[in-house]
Amino acid sequence: MIGSNKVLSVIPARGGSKRLPGKNILQLNGAPLIVYSIQAALGCHFVDKVVVSTNSYEIAKIAIDAGAEVDMRSEELSTDNTTTIDVLKDLLTRQNSYDICVTLQPTSPLRTADDVTKSLELFDKMNADAVISVSKAEHPPQWINTIGRNGEMDSFFSEEIKTKRSQDLGDYFRLNGAIFCNSIKRLLNSNSPIFNSNCYAYVMPLKRSVDIDTKDDFELAEYYMTKNL
Numbered sequence: 492m493i494g495s496n497k498v499l500s501v502i503p504a505r506g507g508s509k510r511l512p513g514k515n516i517l518q519l520n521g522a523p524l525i526v527y528s529i530q531a532a533l534g535c536h537f538v539d540k541v542v543v544s545t546n547s548y549e550i551a552k553i554a555i556d557a558g559a560e561v562d563m564r565s566e567e568l569s570t571d572n573t574t575t576i577d578v579l580k581d582l583l584t585r586q587n588s589y590d591i592c593v594t595l596q597p598t599s600p601l602r603t604a605d606d607v608t609k610s611l612e613l614f615d616k617m618n619a620d621a622v623i624s625v626s627k628a629e630h631p632p633q634w635i636n637t638i639g640r641n642g643e644m645d646s647f648f649s650e651e652i653k654t655k656r657s658q659d660l661g662d663y664f665r666l667n668g669a670i671f672c673n674s675i676k677r678l679l680n681s682n683s684p685i686f687n688s689n690c691y692a693y694v695m696p697l698k699r700s701v702d703i704d705t706k707d708d709f710e711l712a713e714y715y716m717t718k719n720l
Contacts, residue, residue: 493537493615496590499675500532500540500607502559503578504597505569506547510705515550515597517709520716524703525550527600529557534604537611538593542586544578562586576683583675592673594684598703599669600712602695606670610693614672621677621690624670626700631660664692667700 492498504525508514516523525543532541543554544562546569551561562582567573575594583592591614593607606624614622634657636647652660670693671684678684701712 492539493591493611496615497588498538498540498591498593498611499542499583499586499589500535500538500593500595501579501582502528502532502541502543502554502595502597503575504543504545504547504550504554505564505573506545506550511703511709514703514709515547516553519600519709519713523553524600525553525597526557528595528597528602529554529559531602531604531607532593532595533558535593535607535611537608539589540586542582544582576678576681579684580679583679589675592671592675592678594671594673596668596702598708599667599701600703601699601701601715602669603699606693606695606699610670610672613691613693617689617691619672619689619691620674621684621686622670622672622693623685623690624667624695624700625664625692626667626695626697628663628665629697631657632663633660664694667695668702669695669700 502525504515515525529541532538541559542562543559544564545551546564551563554561568578568581579592579594610622610624633652638644673684677686698715701708701715703709703712
């Protein structure tokens with residue numbers, strides 16, 4: 492609980508992955524990937540309950556062993572087209588005694604309990620409806636564009652950008668997928684955990700912002716973790 496608000500942490504972890512099969516339970520530095528998110532939630536003293544939402548009994552067993560509760564999804568919420576917001580709305584209507592939902596994706600193992608704690612402190616300080624984790628963009632968005640069918644870059648940069656150094660373009664930030672703190676009341680009436688108002692950014696360093704989707708991502712996370720960077 493923070494202030495007068497009860498806090499539920501939800502870790503959505505569907506079994507199966509096309510790009511990186513079984514990624515939520517791959518062994519990362521001696522533990523299944525999902526365990527790091529469970530530990531981050533349990534390590535935050537503001538969090539009252541940690542629930543893993545899954546359709547996999549293997550994931551469920553690992554989650555329970557790690558100290559979380561489990562909510563088994565229906566088949567309708569276990570397809571490739573199921574969105575996180577769909578899962579959250581279904582679960583939150585049955586966990587109706589909480590005020591704040593902290594969603595932690597299991598693919599962000601370098602996010603820490605301290606990150607969760609600071610996100611909730613920011614939520615409370617700003618009287619926010621949402622706090623979303625971000626990290627500084629590796630490159631300015633002005634350097635991103637499509638290329639032609641034959642690889643041509645005729646209109647890739649505007650004339651103004653061609654003469655600019657990256658440091659002249661200012662700082663930009665991107666979602667890193669690690670933490671979503673939301674007012675449950677507002678989340679239940681939204682189609683996204685990112686709100687257009689009263690929503691604030693919690694900035695995380697790049698080294699804790701790895702979001703695992705591919706083997707390269709996994710190996711990068713493993714490098715950061717084993718080097719303790």
